[in-house]
Amino acid sequence: GILHDGQEVAVKKIPALFFKESVYDEINIVINLKHENIIRPMGYCHEIIMVLCHRQGKYIGGQSMIFCFIEKLMRNGSMEHFITTGIYKKTSRHGLFDWSFCFHIILGTAQGVCYLHEQRVVHLDLKPDNILFGSDMNPRISDFGLAIKLVHVDDEITRDGSVAGTLRYMAPEYLGEGIISIKCDVYAFGVIIFRTIGLMNRCESPVRDDCAGWAEVAQDAGRLKELFGPAKVDQPQLMEIKRCIEVAVLCTQNDRHKRPIMADVLLMLSGEKEIPIPEKALA
Incomplete structure (x- = not known):
């Protein structure tokens, strides 16, 4: 209109x-x-x-x-559209999404989710379909139809009966027990990171959004260079990709208590906070 x-x-x-x-x-x-x-x-x-x-x-x-x-009006559509079609006006010379745009999506989405949690709002349906882009290509979180507002930011509530959302992005404790907290959004954000990084390798993404597989990529310098080598990114960008994968692995841990809060996620993404190694990676 x-x-x-x-x-x-x-x-x-x-x-x-x-x-x-x-x-x-x-x-x-x-x-x-x-x-x-x-x-x-x-x-x-x-x-x-x-x-x-x-x-x-x-x-x-x-x-x-x-x-x-x-x-x-968000004239440039959703992130899901970019993922499924591969169409974006600022693609690199290789015909794939450049890292600067992918990192822009990750940081912008993280800032939006962090703000929601500061307001004690749990979105509960974070996914690429609900990340939209206007003419400025700034990622914006939409659709609050499932969102709830907590009394305290660290509250956990249990929803009786069936749960609603998108299966791929639903935290295990929400899917299995109906437990709702800000950590549900943290889990979904981790999956979004995996899918965003996958934009750079639409036909050769190694493990889709599998946490264990991506963790192996982050720890294998040779595999990391093979997927995101000098033809696509420079060394500082390669380290940013590694950092994003490590953050996504933390966010998608099954134990919600071990997932970081979004304020710490932002610090880790920017390199201002050290990224802890998940327990499984230490074993």
Whole structure:
């Protein structure tokens, strides 16, 4: 859609069939969020339309509900689109994604998740589909339909019954026991790092998002150079890739208590904090 001032916007329409009271929870969570790596709705509307229905030879009145979020248009689509199509206007001369762009995605997403956790918000559905890009190619986290707000940042709550999310990015404790904490997002972020690095090697990525396989790559200098050699990156960038893989391995540990918090993840990604070696790697 287009606003009166000419600004293009995206209209996220929720049909009555899928409308739930949780939509209002989403509004209450996102309304106060303000960060360059977060998509915050510009507005919303909830309209109830009276309709006339003909049933069994009689006309009766009924209601139809429409709920819409209005958001800034992210013209360059999602990260998932880049992954599945390999299309991006700033590809390197080899036809693959350059490392500077991949690292830009990782850092921007990490900053967005860190901000959410500072606000005690757990997203619960972090994935490439929900990382969008505007004309400035800045990664922004979207879709807070599953998000919850904790009372304290280190709280853990248990969800009874079925869990919701995307299987590949769901932390094992959430999937198996319904346990929700900020560490659920940390796990998903680790998987996103693996998939982002895989953008540079779409046809030769060694282990997809397998934690143990990537850990072996990070520890094998020869294998690391084979996948991301001088034809693709220089030595400082190769060390950045190694650091990102090591951080992703920490984030995707099965034991949530051993995963880092996002503030420490940012420090490790920037090289300001030493990256601890996971226990399995020490064995």
